Amino acid sequence: MSGEEAAGTVVSPGGEGEAGVDLLATHIVRAIGVRKIFTMGGEKVHALKGVDFKVERGEYVAIMGPSGSGKSTLFNMIGGLDKPNAGKVFIDEVDIAALNMYELAWLRCHKIGYIFQTFNLIPVATALDNVMLPMLFADMVQAEAQDKAVELLRKVGLGDRVFHKPVQMSGGQQQRVAVARALANNPAIVLADEPTGNLDSTTGRQIIDLLREINESEGVTVITATHDHKMLAVSDRIAWLTDGAIERYVSRDALDIQEGRADAR
Amino acid sequence: MPETEKIAILPYRKVFQIAWQGLRIRLVKTFLVTSCITLALAFLTYILFSNGMVAGVAERASEALRQRLAREGILEQMLSAEQRTQTAWMLGIALMNSFVGIVNAMLISVTERFREIGTMKCLGGLDSFIVKLYLFESLCQGIVGTALGMVIGLVLAYAEGVSLFGREAWTLLPAASVLRILAASFFSGVGLTVLGALYPAWSAAHMEPVDAMRSEV
Numbered sequence: 001m002s003g004e005e006a007a008g009t010v011v012s013p014g015g016e017g018e019a020g021v022d023l024l025a026t027h028i029v030r031a032i033g034v035r036k037i038f039t040m041g042g043e044k045v046h047a048l049k050g051v052d053f054k055v056e057r058g059e060y061v062a063i064m065g066p067s068g069s070g071k072s073t074l075f076n077m078i079g080g081l082d083k084p085n086a087g088k089v090f091i092d093e094v095d096i097a098a099l100n101m102y103e104l105a106w107l108r109c110h111k112i113g114y115i116f117q118t119f120n121l122i123p124v125a126t127a128l129d130n131v132m133l134p135m136l137f138a139d140m141v142q143a144e145a146q147d148k149a150v151e152l153l154r155k156v157g158l159g160d161r162v163f164h165k166p167v168q169m170s171g172g173q174q175q176r177v178a179v180a181r182a183l184a185n186n187p188a189i190v191l192a193d194e195p196t197g198n199l200d201s202t203t204g205r206q207i208i209d210l211l212r213e214i215n216e217s218e219g220v221t222v223i224t225a226t227h228d229h230k231m232l233a234v235s236d237r238i239a240w241l242t243d244g245a246i247e248r249y250v251s252r253d254a255l256d257i258q259e260g261r262a263d264a265r
Numbered sequence: 266m267p268e269t270e271k272i273a274i275l276p277y278r279k280v281f282q283i284a285w286q287g288l289r290i291r292l293v294k295t296f297l298v299t300s301c302i303t304l305a306l307a308f309l310t311y312i313l314f315s316n317g318m319v320a321g322v323a324e325r326a327s328e329a330l331r332q333r334l335a336r337e338g339i340l341e342q343m344l345s346a347e348q349r350t351q352t353a354w355m356l357g358i359a360l361m362n363s364f365v366g367i368v369n370a371m372l373i374s375v376t377e378r379f380r381e382i383g384t385m386k387c388l389g390g391l392d393s394f395i396v397k398l399y400l401f402e403s404l405c406q407g408i409v410g411t412a413l414g415m416v417i418g419l420v421l422a423y424a425e426g427v428s429l430f431g432r433e434a435w436t437l438l439p440a441a442s443v444l445r446i447l448a449a450s451f452f453s454g455v456g457l458t459v460l461g462a463l464y465p466a467w468s469a470a471h472m473e474p475v476d477a478m479r480s481e482v
């Protein structure tokens with residue numbers, strides 16, 4: 001995959017200047033000079049200070065950084081869940097800001113699969129219904145959606161939990177349902193916001209492996225916001241975010257992984 | 266994107282199913298809203314029927330009944346302006362109470378499901394889907410609550426009618442009037458509920474997904 005070669009180097013923030021004139025269509029996500037300002041108690045907080053961020057098709061990228069670094073904000077921008085105050089975000093070369101309500105819903109439905117820290121399953125619906133929901137939003141025939149949902153649940157190892165409700169499942173199982181749901185409409189990108197944040201380390205590991213597996217077998221681009229160091233070992237590339245700016249990119253080869261701790265060279 | 270227009274036009278059956286499951290899970294709250302409507306509608310139906318019966322006395326009652334009523338002064342009391350204004354006020358307050366109760370209950374229901382709404386929008390659900398979901402939910406509650414209230418009001422009105430007018434109570438209202446009153450009660454009950462759900466549903470649907478999911482309740 002082309003993503004692997006391009007991601008193999010450590011890039012300094014200064015090297016991102018040419019982002020605006022990139023004509024290669026291999027970038028599934030392109031954020032240029034993204035700024036976001038929140039007003040909290042009358043004070044302006046610069047959550048993102050002009051972030052340039054590019055992800056290639058099929059890449060597995062982790063956005064790392066301490067809490068308050070703007071991780072989640074950047075994640076929301078990429079997911080089309082929030083709009084930047086300045087700068088542009090392109091998903092598959094489409095400027096998100098230019099989309100109307102319907103097109104944005106279409107994008108979220110077909111192009112992006114979301115996985116959340118808190119699983120966010122619909123509590124009243126079974127695993128099957130949860131996975132079917134995005135397909136029904138995509139106007140798929142019910143019977144077809146059902147078959148596909150069962151198949152996806154099998155793939156994530158929940159073939160025997162199809163009719164269970166979220167409350168009848170463990171955290172790890174719920175997150176598996178969420179992974180299946182994220183894949184419902186064959187998205188190009190899976191966005192995972194702290195997918196292991198509410199899981200113990202063993203189940204967290206399983207979810208990470210599952211995401212990697214899907215990334216490799218389906219060629220889905222996976223972008224995770226995380227501060228789970230287990231995520232580093234499987235990512236192609238890590239973007240370190242501090243104080244609302246990308247401090248540096250690190251490729252997997254450049255990682256020095258130690259016992260219980262991983263850091264960049 | 267040619268498919269744009271077609272997204273999220275869910276089969277109504279599915280919308281209904283999700284709404285219905287939501288109602289079942291939140292049984293206590295569902296019961297509260299429903300009882301709100303039931304009480305108001307019982308009152309409305311009762312008033313409409315007993316007013317109808319009193320009006321029917323002048324046209325249809327036998328001479329004997331009319332004389333008895335005149336002797337006991339019941340009719341005058343019921344037809345007095347004072348009595349009627351009082352009833353109208355009470356009716357208005359009851360309906361308004363129930364309306365406020367419905368809006369309140371629906372707003373709570375929206376608030377505690379912010380995350381769910383945000384998630385649905387992330388999955389590609391349109392605003393109209395969220396609105397539909399809440400309107401269906403209130404429609405279910407409205408129909409059940411109204412039907413129940415109508416039965417209670419009808420029973421009360423005829424129980425009183427029989428005690429006042431004896432057997433003739435059954436003949437005081439022609440079938441057409443009965444149907445008209447039932448229809449009026451039904452539509453005002455269901456209408457009130459759906460109207461009460463409109464603003465909460467709209468405000469739920471127009472939230473940005475991030476805002477919906479950020480809020481902790």
